[in-house]
Amino acid sequence: MFEIYDSIATYITKDILNLNPSDKLYEVAHFFIYDTLKIFTLLTLIIFAVSFIRSYFPLEKTRKILSKHKAIAIPLAAILGIFTPFCSCSAVPMFIGFVEAGIPLGAAFAFLVSSPMVNEVALGLLFASFGFKIALAYVVFGVAVAIISGFFIEKLNPRHLIEDYVFELSFGEAEEKPMTFKERIEFAKNNVKDILRKISIYIIVAIGIGSFIHGYVPEEAIKSIMNSAGFLSVPLAVIIGVPLYSNSAGILPVIQALIDKGVPIGTALAFMMATTALSFPEFVILKQIMKPKLIAIFAGIVSVSIIIAGYLFNIIFGRV
Template sequence: MFEIYKSLADYLVYQVLHLPPNQQLALAFHFFIYDTLKIFTLLTLVIFLISLVRSYFPIEKTRHILSKHRVVALPLAALLGVVTPFCSCSAVPMFIGFVEAGIPLSAAFTFLVASPMVNEVALGLLISVFGFKVAAAYLTFGIAVAMLSGFLIGKLKPENLVEDYIFQLKVGETKERELTLKERLNYAAENVKAIMSKIWLYITVAIFIGGFIHGYVPENFVEGVVKGASFLSVPLAVAIGIPLYSNSAGILPVIQALISKGVPLGTALAFMMATTALSLPEFMILKQVMKPKLIAMFAIIVATSIVMAGYLFNLLF
């Protein structure tokens, strides 16, 4: 399938637009056309499949499992984050729901990290851009970062740093019925439509930026910046990523272009993790439900875990 997309990109760029091969504009256009087709195709397939799996685990059932089986609460919360495509801001209401349901704070924070950073959108894009091996590694490291962060925060016993009213909220349970296979397929299809309608513009703009970087930013410029930072390139990437706000759909095509210019994979993916799992808008929302000390603890622990993952990525790839 992807060979067809490559042939189509070749035809449009070199035959229709008559751009000379290896010209900067030609490289940028080819990158944009090929990656747009490839990313949207794989993203649609991955979102559909994971949405189908998610239909078997509605949120009330998941909350019940997490509160009942606390020994496995951390991995379950991380896995729930994988199949829940929230950005860092929209994951906060789910975090509140977990806390008021009596789910341990360690599991609630694990979900808060995993949901925006590791989900079907991120995995679909990673598979389309870097292949299954890197996507599997990112999934493993992402879950590890989320679980480690949740575990460490839980060990600090931060209950007194969460606003009292959160523990007093009662969302209530809704009775859920078993869905038929047709209803599950319809749910998956509707979920694809809903998610893609929200992120298609971000992806298109990001691919356009990635195409510009791919075609016009000199390799020696990027390599010079990375080599100048040397060992500090990973924490520097995380520090730069935290003030930014993006989702995986918006940032990954840019990451791809940077890597093509010489940025190490671990450094680039650490930057991606930071922009998706930590953001200033998220901190502003969290300020309504927890005290600044806990927000600072959360940010430091997650950022440190991401830096560790970035270094490991660089060692392995």
């Protein structure tokens, strides 16, 4: 499907930049150009298609659905999170909206985990990079992490750890105006522009990091670090991933480069989950609406769930 991009990358690096195919710099440049073209093409197509579909399901409907089906709110919130491609920080306003609407706290937290970590962009890029089985497993494990996290938080009933004003906020009812086919196309196009404008710099930086790892970081060095960590490689990946801040599209080039260097797939994907579902900027925003104790509980439950998912990935798909 992307053979043309490989040819373009080869032409630019070899004929225009006059780089020697045996040099490391050639590998870096070729990887960067090829992955940039591939990822931005996939993102454009995926975001446009899903945005068009989402034009039939405004976010206000999400809140209404969860409000009406509280008995199954936690798994429903985790699944609905797949169709809302927010980063961890931008998912917080929706979290507040859920709490204000009277949706169970467990469901609100399940959405807060699922929305940035598991979405159609991640699914599309994982499918293109690693195939259907890995992409499907990532979605299943990601939703499971969100459901488990929501379930435990619901059992803890941490209402007293959330600021009182959150429950008093009123977002009102958003007017749902029917859209014509042309308006839906325009909505999808604008969504592509808006999302790419927000995340393009992060994706380019991530591709650059991935390119450097691909070309200059010795395979044996990566394997040595992971082998020395042994059984602790998965929790180590999660600990490293939490302080970082990225979305699934932005971090995937780094993940692909790590796996190419021999990092176990479960370890790499645990790193991806931690980076997208948990971040310090998210915690700073959450600090405005909840007590530090609840943030710590939330981070702990999600981290442990991701670690378990990482180990399961390695068991099912092997270490490499």
